Amino acid sequence: MRANRPLWLLTLVVIVTNSAEGMFNITMLQKAQAVGLSGAQIGLMFSVAGGVGVTGALFAPRVRERFTMGGSCVLGLGFMTVCYAAASLVSHPVALTAVLAFEAFFTMIYNVMIWTLRQETTPMAVMGRVTGMTGSLFKLAMPFAVVAAGLLSERLGTGAVFLTSAVLMGAMVVTFWLTPALQRLK
Secondary structure (H helix, E strand, O other): OOOOHHHHHHHHHHHHHHHHHHHHHHHHHHHHHHOOOOHHHHHHHHHHHHHHHHHHHHHHHHHHHHHHHHHHHHHHHHHHHHHHHHHOOOOOHHHHHHHHHHHHHHHHHHHHHHHHHHHHHOOHHHHHHHHHHHHHHHOOOHHHHHHHHHHHHHHHOHHHHHHHHHHHHHHHHHHHHHOHHHHOOO
16 A cells, blocks of 8 residues: 555545544534534434435546646545534534535545546555545544544634534645645556
């Protein structure tokens, strides 16, 4: 895996982006509860987002054709950053659902690119090992990020968590953009 530089670099980026996404999702759940949504309404909100996310996955091949894999990742990360920041500003249930749905759409485009790169650049003989290793590494910082989100939310409110997630994601957009091995992914 270390010899596959693009996959190794992308794995490091995904460690951060998955952490930011975990912070965003757990805090979105908190915010939905805080604005008074019932369990059923929160379930509906996340179901709508899931459906829109499936649409993003279906659009991913077309997005890649138009923008390349590297461009698709930057596009997805950029819009996810905007959604994270927007979540700090809205509190109406419909607006929260819209933010969550747009985030799911672009997250799925980004995720399809990650999974595609992993499959396209890994020899079949080691696919299982590389998939297992990268899958584990992708979630490496997630527990710490979720705990940090809880602490930050408790001390400074949900808006601070959303903005922190946006800053982390924005940093990965810049990292992706400035790293030629990632930017040039076809």
